[in-house]
Amino acid sequence: xxxxxxxxxxxxxxxxxxxxLFRRVExxxxxxxxxESWGDKVHEVNETLEFMKVYVVEHFSHEEAYQKKIGxxxxxxxxKKHDEMVEYVVxxxxxxxxxxxxxxxxxxxxxxxxxxxxxxxxxxDQRIASYAIDKGVANDEN
Amino acid sequence: xxxxxLYTPFLDATxxxxxxxxxxxxxxxxxxxxxxxxxxxxxxxxxxxGDLEGTITYRFPSDTSLNIVQILSGMEMDSVDDFVxxxxxxxxxxxxxxxxxLLSADNLTCDILPPVQGRLDNQKEYTQxxxxxxxxxxxxICLDIALSRA
Ligand SMILES: [Fe+2]
Numbered sequence: 001x002x003x004x005x006x007x008x009x010x011x012x013x014x015x016x017x018x019x020x021l022f023r024r025v026e027x028x029x030x031x032x033x034x035x036e037s038w039g040d041k042v043h044e045v046n047e048t049l050e051f052m053k054v055y056v057v058e059h060f061s062h063e064e065a066y067q068k069k070i071g072x073x074x075x076x077x078x079x080k081k082h083d084e085m086v087e088y089v090v091x092x093x094x095x096x097x098x099x100x101x102x103x104x105x106x107x108x109x110x111x112x113x114x115x116x117x118x119x120x121x122x123x124x125d126q127r128i129a130s131y132a133i134d135k136g137v138a139n140d141e142n
Numbered sequence: 143x144x145x146x147x148l149y150t151p152f153l154d155a156t157x158x159x160x161x162x163x164x165x166x167x168x169x170x171x172x173x174x175x176x177x178x179x180x181x182x183x184x185x186x187x188x189x190x191x192g193d194l195e196g197t198i199t200y201r202f203p204s205d206t207s208l209n210i211v212q213i214l215s216g217m218e219m220d221s222v223d224d225f226v227x228x229x230x231x232x233x234x235x236x237x238x239x240x241x242x243x244l245l246s247a248d249n250l251t252c253d254i255l256p257p258v259q260g261r262l263d264n265q266k267e268y269t270q271x272x273x274x275x276x277x278x279x280x281x282x283i284c285l286d287i288a289l290s291r292a
Contacts, residue, residue, distance in 0.1 A: 002216045006165075029215060033225065104224050111228030114215055115163070119236050122162045 002026040007121050009129030011138045013066060017059045018121055024052045025117060032110045038103045045106060053089055060086065063125070070137050072128055081124060085116065151248075152198075152274045152285055155240035159233065164213045166278045174273040177284045181205060184222055186234040187262045192252035194245070196268050196289035199261055200234040206281030213280065231257040266290075 003022035008015050028048040034041055060082040067075045092109045099105060132138040153171065160166040181203040188198045202210070208219045210233065211226045219226050238254045245252060268288040275284040 026216075029217065033217060107224035108228040111211070111225040111230075112232045114211075115229045115232035115236065118163050118214055119159070119232075 002029070007118075009126060011066075011129050011132050014063060014125065014129065017062060018125070021055060021059050021117070024048070024055050025113060028052050029110055029114065032106060042101050042103075046101065049093070049106070053093065056089060057086060063128070067128055070128075070132050070135065072131050074127060074131075078124060078128070081120065085120075089113075148270055148287055148289065149272050149274055151241050151244040152272075152287060153276070155244055156237050156274065156276060156283065156285065159237045159240055160278060160280075163233065163236070164210060164280065166213075166280055169276050169278045172275045172277040172282060174275050174284060176277075177201070177275050177282055182222075184227055184230055184259070185261050186231050186257050186259060188234055188238040188257050189255035189262070190238075190242075190252050190289060191255065191292075193250045193292055194252050194270075194289045195292045196266075196270075196287075197262050198234075198238055198241075199286040199288075200237075201284040201286070202230050203281055206283055209280035227259060231259065 002025065003019055007018060007022075009018075028045075028051075031041055031044050031048050064075065064079055064082065067078060072078075089109075092105060096102060096105050096109070129138065157169050160169060183201045183203050184207050186200040186202070188200070190196055190198065204222050207222050207226050207230045211219045211229045214229060235254070235257045238257075242252050242254060267290075269290045270287065271289075272287045273284060274287065275282065
């Protein structure tokens, strides 16, 4: 399992979405890493990629709305990190399509996404949670 | 080789990142001479610009790369392919970013460039040249730090 309970932040809304995000990224990685030949799996890779891209953007916007709601002081910086990631995802996808679905590009993308996501959730998002917990608003109904 | 004042922020940042991302807590310093030279290394270079200029070169032996990506993904990895190399490059990027944050507390403002695979060959002389090598249950990692004050 890719998701680990230690990634839980103690904020119900964010935890739920992170678990889902990890599930989607895991599905993407599994397809990407399967033993099938690229030609056999490229269609499925593309499908899970599209699926995951939509979810990443949705989750980021929910998380930003949440930060705003609780008055999180690091919102601007955090939003910048999200925007940079979205820019990267969109850029690679474009390049990938133009290349006629080049396998190497997707493998590199998958690896970077994996490390980025774990660090982002374990470090950056943790700061939002610490703030919410300190303020005593972590488990208010969202 | 002398340890310069840059050694500590690099060691601390590496420790911090490996601990939060990979749950590695058994991180010990190791001399550069003891570094495992028996296997092929994945080398990642990260350029630094700003108050300090130069390059950080990370060396990850193959076993270390595979172990790290296995811990991260929960999936078996059997060779250092594009996926693994890219994940490890991002970790080098994250460690470097953490170093820059630590240095800014010492009033040194620097930025990092995107990581590139391989060693950047440049003939420049750097005033601060140090190595930071560690050993963990996931394997060894060595950082070659070559920086000068701008
Ligand atoms: Fe976030």
